[in-house]
Amino acid sequence: MPTAFDSAPTPEGTPLRVMSGACGPRRLSLGHGLGYGAGDFGCNLYWQTISLFLYFYCTDVAGIAPALAGFSFAIASVYDAIADPVTGAIIDRFRLRGGRYRSLMRFGAIPLALSFAIMFYVPPASGVALVIYATSFHILVRSFYTLVNLPDLAMTASMTSDYAECSTLVSVRIVFGSVAGISVALLVPKTISALTGKVTQPHFMAVALLGLLSTIMILLCVGNTRESAEGVAEAANLAASGRSIVPAVARDFARFWSMLRVTGPLLRVLGSIVTAAIALTMFSTLARNAIAAAGYLGFWINSNPSMATTRLDRVGGRGGGELCH
Known part of the structure; x- marks a missing residue:
């Protein structure tokens, strides 16, 4: 039975095909598409939970002062901004038998789930020690998240x-x-409420269950996607060249700032992120309930994804072919 992945014609009228091998070119199947989507579902369970609930968990549950919680978040975010391009340059040079992207996702899936759950565990500590604990595990989670999410995003061009x-x-x-994102906004507060009074740390148990689901989805992605031989050859060439990753990372930063200066849609996306963060704090104050405010705001944002993607889709439609190569 034909699917959207193997029946859609190209502009020249030929079937869409990928990955040449000994038996000839192969089409992307529906399973490949759903498997790829499962990976992003798993990654967004983590990211949306961090975006919507972590700050309020630190202040309302762990008892960290708002200013210190914000400072901790800022440290982890700055680390993430530096770690992402460095990790990407390293991944580009990886040569692994199971594929450079899928192997890294498989390796990082379980450590990510474990560190994510521990980040929401309230330790027997207070003051500076508690802030160090929260910041350290936040950075650890972002490290493993980068190791899983970057390969997932890059796999499009490899498939x-x-x-x-x-x-x-x-x-x-x-x-x-x-x-x-909608699932996190709606279900995490309900899960925490259901566990309150039944377990000592309901937030820890709720995100542990979320991490289990995320791990399953990421491993489903690994098992139902394929990487092209061309990607493996490219990694081998980069590794054999012996070139340092420092110039590559510097070029990536330079390109980002160049794009930021001339690309209106990118500025709008960044602006929407900042606006959402400010609105989340305002909603929390008005509702006097951080968890409910995060849930309502998250539902609203994820129910209106077009506010950040419509313009980008138009830009991509004018000549974004380079994104796939």
């Missing part, structure tokens, strides 16, 4: 070099990610 199929995969990823 297919066809622009139409690449666009379909990106659409599937956005849908799965939006569903994950």
